[in-house]
Amino acid sequence: MYPFWEVPFFTSGLVIALIATFHILPCHLATGAFWFIVFVERKAYKENRPELLEFIKKYSLLILIFCFVIGSLSGVGIWYAATVASPRGISGLIHNYVWGWATEWVFFIIEIASIYVYYYTIGKIDPKSHLMMGWLYAWAAWISMIIITGILAFMLTSGKWVETGGFFDGFFNRTYWPQLLTRTALMFCIAGVYAAIVASTLTNRQIRRELVRAAGLWGVLGMLAGLAFAAWYLYRLPGHAKELWLDQSLPYLGHLLNIAGASYAIVLLWFVICCVIRPRLARPVTGIVILIVLFLGIGAGEGFREGIRRPYIIDQYMYGNQIVARDIPAKHIKAEIPKFNKEGFLSHLFFRPDKIDPDNKTDLLRAGSVVVHYQCGNCHALDRFGKIRPMPKLLANLAPESPEDIEGLLESLGDYPFMPPFAGNDLDKKAASEYLFSIVRR
Numbered sequence: 001m002y003p004f005w006e007v008p009f010f011t012s013g014l015v016i017a018l019i020a021t022f023h024i025l026p027c028h029l030a031t032g033a034f035w036f037i038v039f040v041e042r043k044a045y046k047e048n049r050p051e052l053l054e055f056i057k058k059y060s061l062l063i064l065i066f067c068f069v070i071g072s073l074s075g076v077g078i079w080y081a082a083t084v085a086s087p088r089g090i091s092g093l094i095h096n097y098v099w100g101w102a103t104e105w106v107f108f109i110i111e112i113a114s115i116y117v118y119y120y121t122i123g124k125i126d127p128k129s130h131l132m133m134g135w136l137y138a139w140a141a142w143i144s145m146i147i148i149t150g151i152l153a154f155m156l157t158s159g160k161w162v163e164t165g166g167f168f169d170g171f172f173n174r175t176y177w178p179q180l181l182t183r184t185a186l187m188f189c190i191a192g193v194y195a196a197i198v199a200s201t202l203t204n205r206q207i208r209r210e211l212v213r214a215a216g217l218w219g220v221l222g223m224l225a226g227l228a229f230a231a232w233y234l235y236r237l238p239g240h241a242k243e244l245w246l247d248q249s250l251p252y253l254g255h256l257l258n259i260a261g262a263s264y265a266i267v268l269l270w271f272v273i274c275c276v277i278r279p280r281l282a283r284p285v286t287g288i289v290i291l292i293v294l295f296l297g298i299g300a301g302e303g304f305r306e307g308i309r310r311p312y313i314i315d316q317y318m319y320g321n322q323i324v325a326r327d328i329p330a331k332h333i334k335a336e337i338p339k340f341n342k343e344g345f346l347s348h349l350f351f352r353p354d355k356i357d358p359d360n361k362t363d364l365l366r367a368g369s370v371v372v373h374y375q376c377g378n379c380h381a382l383d384r385f386g387k388i389r390p391m392p393k394l395l396a397n398l399a400p401e402s403p404e405d406i407e408g409l410l411e412s413l414g415d416y417p418f419m420p421p422f423a424g425n426d427l428d429k430k431a432a433s434e435y436l437f438s439i440v441r442r
């Protein structure tokens with residue numbers, strides 16, 4: 001086990017969630033925008049309307065800065081945050097999908113090179129070559145989505161991989177296609193919002209309205225297709241995920257979906273009313289408000305996607321607290337719970353108290369704090385006034401009267417469909433219970 005990263009009050013998961021939610025905006029814009037740009041550029045050449053190039057210049061500059069400065073920074077941010085929050089989780093993914101990422105990065109480099117060439121050669125090279133550069137970007141960006149979606153979907157539905165350990169058995173899993181198509185449809189929605197904002201700043205009134213309307217139509221079509229694919233995605237969810245959501249084991253999942261649905265409706269209405277029917281209503285300011293609504297919707301939607309994965313961080317293979325859940329013989333991976341139950345959890349930690357006297361309360365509390373941070377701290381804030389699933393409050397609801405009551409809870413932790421079982425021997429359990437009892441909010 002690596003050292004534990006504690007984020008007071010909010011847990012490390014929320015840090016990743018915030019960065020990742022923000023990252024969706026630039027990354028889906030990066031994949032969707034150039035299909036619209038190529039569409040407008042072809043129109044400009046075909047109908048001989050060089051004035052449309054003003055939009056292309058502004059829009060591609062926005063993509064260049066927003067996606068390739070802010071987007072890249074937040075992408076690196078996800079890697080940093082995920083690596084310290086779940087080093088073993090990331091390591092597990094890298095050991096399986098390093099070539100997936102390597103391939104993605106090849107396309108990523110093509111994207112970066114082609115957008116620079118594209119932007120700086122607008123109106124300077126012959127139209128055919130310039131358009132080719134646009135196509136090159138559009139395809140390279142979408143192919144990077146094809147690849148990363150496989151790894152994301154693997155984390156929820158690892159499929160036959162748990163038996164075979166095969167790259168593609170995990171990659172083309174049961175939620176891969178619906179997720180890829182949903183993201184593909186929604187990238188047009190995100191690109192449409194930004195395109196409408198940029199188009200609404202153009203000086204020529206007629207072109208402004210024409211392009212706002214076109215961006216709105218792309219957005220509407222993307223969102224309608226997205227609706228169908230998202231429904232397919234929900235239908236394809238594995239049984240345990242559907243249970244967490246539909247049986248109300250975790251009621252907040254339903255709330256997240258409602259928030260995502262409400263944001264979806266607002267953005268769709270904005271496209272229809274302010275872009276397609278009355279393009280003169282589209283203004284940069286309302287566009288930015290819509291971006292905020294979109295951000296909330298994405299946060300809720302992605303939060304749902306992450307939430308239904310519990311208790312795992314990688315489906316079937318690794319629990320949210322990074323303990324390996326089962327044998328995967330093809331990869332020479334062994335389940336860790338039996339080992340920890342037999343040999344003790346603390347004894348397998350590198351950073352642990354030097355000596356633990358089972359009859360000394362201070363020793364027990366110190367050791368218990370370590371066990372609980374490792375085993376519960378990824379999902380629960382342990383502070384007294386923590387915000388994310390605060391342990392002191394959740395325990396208080398169960399009104400334990402002694403550390404022994406909590407030992408009973410730990411023994412049955414695995415019965416909850418969203419929590420991993422407790423891993424450790426009697427000493428670990430005793431120490432954890434003492435510590436947990438000491439933090440119950442009274």
Ligand code: HEC
Binds near residue numbers: 310311319394398418
């Ligand atoms: C993979 C994430 C995860 C891990 C790890 C985890 N929990 Fe939880 N736990 C949850 C979720 C999700 C809930 C539901 C909270 C809610 O409804 O908001 C929960 C709820 C609880 C509750 C309230 C149960 C009830 O019936 O009201 C307790 C107590 C609890 N956890 C204790 C623990 C302890 C102790 C550990 C570590 C040994 C732990 N959890 C580890 C995810 C986790």
